[in-house]
Amino acid sequence: MFILEQGQVERLCQSYLGGNATSVEKITGFQADVYLVQVGRLRAVLKCYRQPHQAQREAQALNQLRQYVHGLALPEVIAVHQPGQPGEALILTYIHGAPASHELESPIEVDRFADDFVDWLRGLHAISCEKGFQDEAGQWYSQFAEAYQADLHARVAWLNGAAAAQWISKPLREDLIELAGKFNQLPLSNRQTSSIIHGDAHAANFLVDPDSHRLCGVIDPGMVRFSHCELDLVQLDTVRPDLKLLGNYLNKSDFDAGIRLRLSFFEVFSDIRQIAQTGVCDESTLLRKISKVQRLLDAAALASAV
Template identity: 35%
Template sequence: MLEPTIADWFKTRSLNWFGEVPTIDKVIDGFYGQVCIVRLADGERRVVKRFRIAGFARHEARAMRALRAATPAAIAVPTLLHFEAAAEHGWDAFVMDFVAGVNATETPAEFADALAADIVALQRHWHAQTGDAFEDLDGSRYTSFAASYHAYLDGRRAFLEHADGIDTGLRARLLATLAHADALLAPLADDPPAFIHDDGHAGNYLVDPQTWRLVAVIDPAGARFAHRELDLFHLPDARPDLHLLERYLAAIPLAPGWPARLAFFSLWDDVKHAEFTGWRDDAWFERKLTRYQEQRDA
């Protein structure tokens, strides 16, 4: 289930974390990390998350604490029991308590409406909480969303200008979209900072398998105070049949230009993934560019 070197690391660290080597019930491979659901000798379960990128766990630890503070008590958020950095033992890693539930993407169609209502209600609950500054992924604070997002784009631009493995023409077309940023962001100038999960598609919620209602939220990519639209472009990413974005828009309309703006945010979120993980997929980015241009021309 685990590569040999990772298995050796897991056994060694488990003796420190648990005083035993637990049984691994399930391994989940994600973009930024690998999650092991483990069972201890007494039957208790824990979650071990090993991050692929050194330094990333520190940001997610901050995001988890913020998410717990912003989420209703009735909705579970995993509790961080132990954190260690790559400099200590080779990998950034979390040990968390186990939160019961099944992934919301497994919800049968006949229960989809109630689940979608739960998720949109939670999104609205988060977005109703406002802060006194716009926060970047690294915790930096800005007085305006435009300043915050331009700082984010500056980092992605610096990566993209020198990144290997990306077609030269594609790189130029991606960079050219940055000229549109000011016009896209202008309608948001008067909006306050709102709390966001930052990756709130259906795959990051857990549900009760008896009622198929929402019971937990997991994996905050960068939960913080930013602009609520940075949450919204993620909503169709899993189980699009839930129509989460459409349901949200029916309750709370967005500022003019939102279709192109959300496509722009999604495009540059994927540039971040390429930067942080080494992922490359020119065809994917070509499709994203086409989608953005279609929304901009509409």
Template identity: 30%
Template sequence: MPTTFEDQGETEFAGRASMQVFEGFYATVRVEDIAGGRRVVKAFHRPGTAAREAVALAALGRMTPPGIAVPELISLRREGDREVMVQTYVPGVPLAEATPEPSSAAAHALAEQVVDVVTHWHAQEGPAFEDLRGGTHPSFLASYSADVRDLGSWLEGADHIDPGLRERIRVTARAVPDLLRPLADDSPVFIHDDCHAGNFLVDPEGFVLTGVIDPGAARYSHRELDLFHLADGAEGLRLWERAAARRPLARGASERRGLFRIWDDVKHARATGWWDDEWFFRRLGAFEQARHQRAARRGG
């Protein structure tokens, strides 16, 4: 796998028609015609992202079952001041855009295919829990707490965020030991780390899963860090519920899902510069309501 960047300047693809160009959270993405097919060119908005994603992509390729395509790295290079990753093209459209009628047999079969892939990842155990910076820990609580501390430090210095909102986010960290306690005996498993419906590709005519793209910080951690993403997008397929039915989740799963969503969004904010007060207010409101309801049940 390439480990250094080639300087290609800004004109290598001048005049070449692109099949598609769009702006993502992390990169400008081009799907380009080349001799014999297509390829995907991702020009990342921030330095350091391309190399990390290349490592995650290679891991995802090793861990994904045969028959489900994963992009392969072609090269790393620079275009001007931007790091660029060139990878093979995987056909299909995002699951969130190609969902059959939820009550149909096609929807059931497609949803089960997605859960099959996620279950395959989570059957592959690792030696330790890894945090987002690559550190290893003996427990999920230790690794996740390290991530929350790291993100909390960034949050503390993020002057563009309303101080009251920032404090409400930081307060959620106090719930980490309580909510992660039921997971104490679970083993580290391979996770995609960003497996929402947009990152599963589907044949829009046959409604068959074709591939998986765009891993986050793919690593060994707890399976629930993947599962909470399944509730986002393609809601009619009920992917989170299907995964939980395959292997029941420990108590507190709904609250953990809310917690994981908040800190995952903080992670994206740090990495991209994105921020949306209203988005975080909604996330926090849902989490705080779930906590209050749980406290009321305990009190009763």
């Protein structure tokens, strides 16, 4: 795991922002340490990643998402430091705002944010592409199942590799590989068109104005691409589930009855991607999620047999 060197923040400020920081605020994140810095009149964000190959991906995701986000602020990329190497960092412009996960308290503000956010996200998901669906590598497919199968194959290849063996026990890896083979048992979604997705949509990655507490900014996109909107629902309730973002989204939509099963399946393999990026694995949680998917699969099979 990469540990930030003494003076690294100062060197980044001097190299990319033109001077020394007069103030530094550190935020410890799951995949990176984030530093809010002031250099002269300029406020900026330094994201120092623990694993390489994340900074360039996020820079590309921000630039792609900018084409489709209107009315909300997004950080601009100032520079990518040492891409693909230990110690890589992303230098971004600062957006005035606070994460909704940390700022919202009153029931009125919570309900208003949930409505604003879900309406905005549904609007984003309404943007489609006639080329179809992309996998995480950016390849295009006419059907979502083909794109997602490509990503599943990449997950299985990783689970069979040496890195996964360091962090996940062999029985659990075998269970995960078996579950990946059951993708074709999932009921097809009644949504057949692609959507542009944020890729890591939850309350900590959307900002509210500190005064009005209204939605004002978007940060930390994941794998931005044209895919299925359901992939963007998986993380909605992982941070501040009391905001009930997933329930709000589903209440405003017309998904078929298989939505909960598909989301449970997608969540498991979203977790595998995160483990590959961070090296952190909670086996007991993964086992519970696998069991949930299997119960829902069994119930769906029973219902179809009646």
